[in-house]
Amino acid sequence: MLVLTTACGQDKANDAAGSQNVGAAPAANGYGTAGTGTGADAKEEQGTAAQAQSAGQLAVADTAKLGEVVTDSAGMTLYRFDKDSAEPPKSTCEGDCATAWPPVPASGATAPVGIDKALLGEVTRTDGTKQLTIDGWPLYRFAKDTKAGDTKGQGVGGTWYASAPTGKKAASGGGGGSAADLPGLSTRNDPELGEVVVDKNGMTVYRFEKDTPWPMKSACVGACLEKWPVVEPVAAANTKGIDNKNDGRRGYVVLNRPDGLKQQSIDCWPLYTFAGDKKPGDTNGQGVGGTWYAISPEGKPLGKPK
Structure with a gap:
């Protein structure tokens, strides 16, 4: 059977599934993890909010x-x-x-x-x-x-x-x-890691070694996304210092995730930020679990042991 692929090896079936919003983790929407309980916890939280x-x-x-x-x-x-x-x-x-x-x-x-x-x-x-x-x-x-x-x-x-x-x-x-004056994606010079990619808020951007670039696929789902929110699509024109080439197979493209989210990639590696980073310049996600690394402008994992 012939499998039709799009950029970074995404198949069209996955593209179609990705276009259906079937729910996203709260952190991926930027809401954090508070206030999403059910039952008694939810009622208590709603009461607190109501008493603003x-x-x-x-x-x-x-x-x-x-x-x-x-x-x-x-x-x-x-x-x-x-x-x-x-x-x-x-x-x-x-x-x-x-x-x-x-x-x-x-x-x-x-x-x-x-x-x-x-x-x-x-x-x-x-x-x-x-x-x-x-x-x-x-x-x-x-x-x-x-x-x-x-x-x-x-x-x-x-x-x-x-x-x-x-x-x-x-x-x-x-x-x-x-x-607030930064482009959607740019770089900064980290004293330990060298040139790292940052988002529009100056927060460090990471890649996950359990993901795959071809076909492009994210292995971070469910609760993982609460700690590692996806980087939403950023137009190539809204970047600075990023390798944003796109030859239709590898490069700067958007991943259509099965959960309905759209995720930016560099060199076909899906991009994330880390909820444990609280301010620009933090790299608290570096090396977590031996699988998470700050990403270079070319999509390489920075500081990964050889």
């Missing part, structure tokens, strides 16, 4: 790792979501996402010294409630932050970041989100 408190008098906390971040009056870190938009302001976090990341009500919020009150605003959510914004970005708390000063939501799914007082992403060194 006003932020009150906002504050600016100076943290060692992230620089200045915005908190509510109780000292709880406030976050922004990359899949939202600021122009115009819009929240895309609903349902289970809003359970894990309770929206901050706009009512009663006031600006302290250190935050320009002109940057504070509100957006109307689909349920009619008003959500607080800074410079147009909707703000959230994180259900797994349990005490003042916690920043457990930083970098979750490669899409959630503490908000700086300007509304930009808080980042290592207090830069307030310089990673």
Whole structure:
């Protein structure tokens, strides 16, 4: 029987299956792992989300790792979501996402010294409630932050970041989100690994040695995706320093996964980030299990023992 293939050896049957969205792991959607329970746990979490408190008098906390971040009056870190938009302001976090990341009500919020009150605003959510914004970005708390000063939501799914007082992403060194200016994929010079690929948030990108490049196939499924979210497709024009050639067989192409997700590849190796990396420059996923390695611009595994 003749098997028709597409780029990197993907067969058309798999392409068809990949076009059907049959569900994605929460982390792959950038929501993290909180707020997806069932039964009593889910009811408890939903109750917590329903009791969202006003932020009150906002504050600016100076943290060692992230620089200045915005908190509510109780000292709880406030976050922004990359899949939202600021122009115009819009929240895309609903349902289970809003359970894990309770929206901050706009009512009663006031600006302290250190935050320009002109940057504070509100957006109307689909349920009619008003959500607080800074410079147009909707703000959230994180259900797994349990005490003042916690920043457990930083970098979750490669899409959630503490908000700086300007509304930009808080980042290592207090830069307030310089990673926001990065292309979809680019490189940085790591002192130990050399030139590594990073995503639009400056987070290290990895490859999995149990995957295969031809035919291109991901072996990371189910719970694996909670720790290793896929890198979504990035147009070749939105890259810098990446080997994005595509000759129709090998190169810079998109994997149509059976679970409905679409995943970017380099040299036919599917790309991932690591949930354990909390800030740009982290390489906590390097060498995990002897199968996960930061990836080079050419698709090679960096630091893999020979």
